[in-house]
Amino acid sequence: MRLEVKLFGPLRPYVRGSLQIELPDGARARDAREAIGAALDRAGGGAARALLARSALGTDDEVLPDDAPLPAGVRSLAVLPPVCGG
Amino acid sequence: MSDAVFADVTDAPIDVAPLLARVAASGHGAATLFVGVVRDLHEGKAVVAVTYDCHVPLARAALRAIADETAARWPVKVAVVHRTGRLAVGEASVAIAVGSPHRAAAYEASRHVIEEIKVRVPVWKEEHYAAGPSAWLDGHSIRPEASGDTAADAPGAAPGTGRPGAP
Numbered sequence: 179m180r181l182e183v184k185l186f187g188p189l190r191p192y193v194r195g196s197l198q199i200e201l202p203d204g205a206r207a208r209d210a211r212e213a214i215g216a217a218l219d220r221a222g223g224g225a226a227r228a229l230l231a232r233s234a235l236g237t238d239d240e241v242l243p244d245d246a247p248l249p250a251g252v253r254s255l256a257v258l259p260p261v262c263g264g
Numbered sequence: 265m266s267d268a269v270f271a272d273v274t275d276a277p278i279d280v281a282p283l284l285a286r287v288a289a290s291g292h293g294a295a296t297l298f299v300g301v302v303r304d305l306h307e308g309k310a311v312v313a314v315t316y317d318c319h320v321p322l323a324r325a326a327l328r329a330i331a332d333e334t335a336a337r338w339p340v341k342v343a344v345v346h347r348t349g350r351l352a353v354g355e356a357s358v359a360i361a362v363g364s365p366h367r368a369a370a371y372e373a374s375r376h377v378i379e380e381i382k383v384r385v386p387v388w389k390e391e392h393y394a395a396g397p398s399a400w401l402d403g404h405s406i407r408p409e410a411s412g413d414t415a416a417d418a419p420g421a422a423p424g425t426g427r428p429g430a431p
Contacts, residue, residue, distance in 0.1 A: 187317045187388025188400035234407040236386075238321040243408040256319050256386075262403030263316075263323075263346060263387030264300050264358050264378055 179203060182254040183214055189233070189259050192223030201248070207235050208244035210255055234258040268335040270343040271327035273320050278345050278356045287341040287363030294367040296374045300358040302351045310394035316357060318348040319386040326385040330377055338373040340364040346387060 183197035199213040211230070218226050234241045236256045237249060248255075270286050284295055302314045323346065331342040343361040351357055360377045364370040381387075383404040392398045 186319055186386065187390075188402075190317070191400075232405040232407060232410065234405070236319070236322055239325075241322070241406060241408060256322070258319060258322070258386045258406060259388065260403035260405045261384070261386050262382065262389050262401045263318075263385040264382045 179205070179248070179252075181210065181248075181252065183217065184254055184256045186256060187259045187261075189223075189226055189229055189257055192218065192226040193221045197221060205248050206244065207242040207246045207248065210235060210248060211244065214255075214257060229259050230257065232260050268341045269328065269331035271324065271331045272345050273318060273324050273327070273348060274345055275347070275349045278347055278359045280356070280359050280361065283343040283345060283359055283361035284363075286343040287361045289341060289363055291365055292341075292363045293365055294370040295361065295363045296367075296370045297362075298358075298360040298374050298378055299356045300378065302353050302355050302357060304353045306391055309391075311353065311391050312394050313350055313352050313392040314357070315350045315390040315392065315398075316346075316348045317388040317390065318346070320348070322386045327381070330380045330384065333380075334362075334373050334377055337376070338364065338369040340369055340373045342373065342377060344377055344381075346381070346385065348387075350392075 179201055181199050183199055185193055197217045199217050201209055201213060215227055215230055218224060236242060236258055237252055280297055284297060287295060304311050327344055327346060331344055334342050341363045346358045358381065360374050362370045362374045384406060389401045390398050391401060
């Protein structure tokens with residue numbers, strides 16, 4: 179499956195536009211995390227890897243633990259860095 | 265979401281009067297209103313504006329969850345709104361109205377909501393400085409595998425509760 183990766187907050191400056199990753203069917207969130215790290219490297223955003231390690235991955239409906247299978251039909255993933263609302 | 269709570273994210277200026285109206289009830293003897301406001305100084309640097317980035321669907325869901333939990337823990341009605349976009353100094357970034365029969369629960373519940381927002385809701389602040397240019401602020405990891413510490417989160421750490429051990 180092909181997924182669009184949306185970066186938020188402090189991750190935004192690292193990449194212009196969006197990232198795309200390709201994953202096999204049945205992939206889990208941790209597979210997506212690895213693919214996003216590699217895609218960041220290719221896009222010249224390798225310095226964002228430390229931030230990626232502290233970021234959650236989510237769909238529009240939920241945050242995904244690393245061992246969670248990617249939901250069927252999901253088209254995009256969000257990378258959510260450490261939050262600071264309020 | 266129960267009738268006792270209202271939670272939303274908006275890109276428009278926050279109007280607090282409707283929030284207070286939402287938490288009103290004839291049996292209430294107290295209503296509190298907390299408003300988070302953009303400040304002109306951060307760590308010695310003059311701030312002219314703050315941009316609030318946000319994952320809107322997840323932020324709305326997190327605000328609802330916090331409001332629901334709060335209304336289950338205290339005898340209160342809760343209405344909370346978080347702003348997105350670029351805000352000038354003095355503009356409201358978040359507003360929390362709480363209505364309750366008595367003031368103690370209203371104050372406690374209000375404090376609980378803002379503290380939870382800061383560590384759970386997917387919102388990010390980019391500060392714009394008078395001396396230019398801008399910087400994204402660090403925050404609290406919401407990765408499920410994170411330990412719950414703000415700065416020391418690391419992959420492989422024990423699953424945490426999502427709450428920091430200290431303020």
